[in-house]
Amino acid sequence: MRDKRSGGPPQPVTRRAFWSRSGALLMAGALPGAAQSAVDPELPESMRVQGRPVLSPPYGQPSVHEADVVRSVFPGTPTALSAASLTPLHRLHGIVTPNGLVFERHHAGVPDIAPERHRLLVHGMVERPLLLTMDDLLRLPAVSRFHFLECSGNTQLEWKRPAETVQRSHGLLSCCEWTGVPLSTVLDEVDVAPGAAWLLAEGADAAAMTRSIPLEKAFDDALLVYAQNGEMLRPEQGYPLRLLLPGFEGNANVKWLHRIKLAREPFMTREETSKYTDLMPDGTARQFTFMMEAKSVIVRPAGGQKLRGPGVYEIFGFAWSGRGRIRRVDVSLDGGRTWEIARLDQPVLPKCLTAFRMSWQWNGAPLVVQSRAVDDTGYVQPTRDELMAVRGANSYYHYNAIHGWKIGIDGAVTHARA
Ligand SMILES: Nc1nc2c(c(=O)[nH]1)N[C@H]1C(S)=C(S)[C@@H](COP(=O)(O)O)O[C@H]1N2
Ligand SMILES: [Mo]
Numbered sequence: 568m569r570d571k572r573s574g575g576p577p578q579p580v581t582r583r584a585f586w587s588r589s590g591a592l593l594m595a596g597a598l599p600g601a602a603q604s605a606v607d608p609e610l611p612e613s614m615r616v617q618g619r620p621v622l623s624p625p626y627g628q629p630s631v632h633e634a635d636v637v638r639s640v641f642p643g644t645p646t647a648l649s650a651a652s653l654t655p656l657h658r659l660h661g662i663v664t665p666n667g668l669v670f671e672r673h674h675a676g677v678p679d680i681a682p683e684r685h686r687l688l689v690h691g692m693v694e695r696p697l698l699l700t701m702d703d704l705l706r707l708p709a710v711s712r713f714h715f716l717e718c719s720g721n722t723q724l725e726w727k728r729p730a731e732t733v734q735r736s737h738g739l740l741s742c743c744e745w746t747g748v749p750l751s752t753v754l755d756e757v758d759v760a761p762g763a764a765w766l767l768a769e770g771a772d773a774a775a776m777t778r779s780i781p782l783e784k785a786f787d788d789a790l791l792v793y794a795q796n797g798e799m800l801r802p803e804q805g806y807p808l809r810l811l812l813p814g815f816e817g818n819a820n821v822k823w824l825h826r827i828k829l830a831r832e833p834f835m836t837r838e839e840t841s842k843y844t845d846l847m848p849d850g851t852a853r854q855f856t857f858m859m860e861a862k863s864v865i866v867r868p869a870g871g872q873k874l875r876g877p878g879v880y881e882i883f884g885f886a887w888s889g890r891g892r893i894r895r896v897d898v899s900l901d902g903g904r905t906w907e908i909a910r911l912d913q914p915v916l917p918k919c920l921t922a923f924r925m926s927w928q929w930n931g932a933p934l935v936v937q938s939r940a941v942d943d944t945g946y947v948q949p950t951r952d953e954l955m956a957v958r959g960a961n962s963y964y965h966y967n968a969i970h971g972w973k974i975g976i977d978g979a980v981t982h983a984r985a
Contacts, residue, residue, distance in 0.1 A: 716743070865947060949968055
């Protein structure tokens with residue numbers, strides 16, 4: 568499958584090749600950019616003085632040397648209240664997004680809600696309406712699950728013009744361990760009336776954001792979530808309660824959830840009529856595109872980064888599918904002509920980010936790196952041409968095409984279409 572001619576694409580590198588080169592580190596600096604170093608004869612400063620005491624601060628913070636690992640504002644956001652911020656995917660090292668780096672999307676800012684005053688009303692087509700306190704919810708049997716959360720507007724810029732960095736192109740994406748109560752537990756308690764097929768989920772923010780959700784999903788794997796990554800939800804993520812719909816577009820995961828109303832039909836709210844619909848080539852608008860299809864992206868190397876000369880590197884990226892598990896990730900080092908199977912980090916969980924890696928050796932020639940996800944339904948992440956053939960050019964949401972980065976002769980990484 569791989570082109571063996573000399574001058575062909577760079578070959579993936581074996582562990583042995585890596586160590587035989589980097590073993591010469593102290594002498595020859597075979598790792599790209601490594602200095603010709605000798606072992607420092609001085610004791611490092613950190614061994615000569617005592618460190619700082621415990622509880623400074625009581626809630627721990629990242630190293631001061633990581634201060635640039637932060638969310639950034641989504642470009643073109645008109646106000647700071649109806650706004651989005653982006654996860655720095657290129658600075659992550661595993662599938663869990665630290666709570667302070669989870670992307671945000673708010674339609675009317677972040678409300679401050681005291682948990683003891685918060686209520687969840689479940690009403691409409693039910694036999695026994697319920698008004699639940701947070702205390703009630705915390706006493707019900709809970710589950711914890713790892714799931715990605717992706718705004719369907721993620722990679723929206725790609726329809727038109729390429730974004731310079733992966734934080735800008737793909738940063739409306741995060742993955743957490745979510746803890747809460749299966750929505751089915753509460754629905755069983757209220758006793759759904761015959762004929763009910765949808766529910767309205769409403770947020771207690773100033774946007775009163777609402778979405779209609781099929782009852783099928785509600786009984787499948789929907790969660791009433793109150794914690795993320797082991798601590799209570801962050802205010803930005805919906806404290807004290809949010810709806811989590813694994814694999815469904817971010818918007819449907821209503822934050823600050825305070826009302827669920829059951830009905831026969833969808834409610835046709837703003838977020839499922841004027842917004843979050845897909846304009847198809849025939850001029851019709853596709854509604855209720857809940858499912859986030861399989862997608863992947865290389866986050867290192869990625870746009871804005873620079874390789875420090877020929878040598879050994881690791882390609883690192885994420886793949887995910889709203890339909891289930893990632894079965895395979897392919898990586899191309901020649902602009903999509905040939906593909907190699909990447910290594911997947913464990914665990915590989917359904918509707919969850921999966922990390923992939925491939926070691927390779929850059930020979931200094933310009934090239935385009937790409938990744939392609941395949942999920943366990945057999946769905947293969949489409950090329951841009953394949954996606955446009957179905958969707959046309961007037962869409963905004965749900966762009967999931969194969970993404971490429973170009974590495975220039977100087978090692979600078981840019982968008983492959985730039
Ligand atoms: N109540 C409420 N829920 C909401 C929103 C909102 O503005 N208000 N934004 C939605 C959108 S568009 C997305 S993509 C996700 C973002 O979740 P996050 O901010 O936790 O990343 O929340 C959804 N739930
Ligand atoms: Mo969103």
